[in-house]
Amino acid sequence: MTTNLNANTVVYGSPFFIRMYVTNSSAATGSNGLPAPFCADVNELTCPTGTVVLADNSAPVDQGTFHLNSAGYTRDLNPSVAMFAGGTHQLSASYTGDGSYLGSKATDTLTVTPAPMPLDLSSAINPYVGISYLIQVQGFPNVLGGVAPTGTISIYDGTTLISGPTTISGFAGLPNTYPGFGAQMPTTFTSSGDHSVAAKYSGDASYAPATSQPQIIRPLHSTR
Numbered sequence: 001m002t003t004n005l006n007a008n009t010v011v012y013g014s015p016f017f018i019r020m021y022v023t024n025s026s027a028a029t030g031s032n033g034l035p036a037p038f039c040a041d042v043n044e045l046t047c048p049t050g051t052v053v054l055a056d057n058s059a060p061v062d063q064g065t066f067h068l069n070s071a072g073y074t075r076d077l078n079p080s081v082a083m084f085a086g087g088t089h090q091l092s093a094s095y096t097g098d099g100s101y102l103g104s105k106a107t108d109t110l111t112v113t114p115a116p117m118p119l120d121l122s123s124a125i126n127p128y129v130g131i132s133y134l135i136q137v138q139g140f141p142n143v144l145g146g147v148a149p150t151g152t153i154s155i156y157d158g159t160t161l162i163s164g165p166t167t168i169s170g171f172a173g174l175p176n177t178y179p180g181f182g183a184q185m186p187t188t189f190t191s192s193g194d195h196s197v198a199a200k201y202s203g204d205a206s207y208a209p210a211t212s213q214p215q216i217i218r219p220l221h222s223t224r
Helices: 039-046
Strands: 002-005 009-011 018-021 051-056 059-067 073-076 087-095 104-113 119-122 133-139 152-157 160-167 181-187 195-201 215-217
Touching: 018 051, 059 073, 119 195, 133 152, 133 195, 152 181, 160 181
Parallel strands: 009 104
Antiparallel strands: 002 018, 018 073, 051 059, 051 087, 087 104, 119 133, 133 181, 152 160, 152 195, 195 215
């Protein structure tokens, strides 16, 4: 039995699928990932039948049990983004056997790398010098149904840290919605003039570190 991914490394949330083939001992994996010879090309009547149990670190993947088709293979076409979050996944596929073939097991490794994290910073253009106010930061990764982001947000004036790091409280996406987070960052400027301000996200296993576009803020002295 063999498992085959159309890639061994994928960006979190990008499409991929998992193929599982059951073959006899004479088959080998070809350059295209298919076993050679492919049983359906030899004699479809003698192809294995039955089911394959797919697991990730021993936990069932999606429906868990997949039925072989008449050509002796099966696929998980839409692996769950909730299960395949960022990190390394040890996959196993266990064939239950049938009247002609004994059960067998194959393993493979999938590495899921962090997805980009778009950041948006929103601030008053002319806050008062010496008076704390809130800078709003939002992040919405383009991963439908994705896991909740974790990590921290910091605000920088050029290269100087002026607020944070603050731990974010992210929310997961639903099947047809995106995950994300919002943060309110208390900030105080001690001088007037132009300040180039940007937000930085620390990143986590599923979402990459990110920096927002800088925004020019011009604090004013109060006339009171």
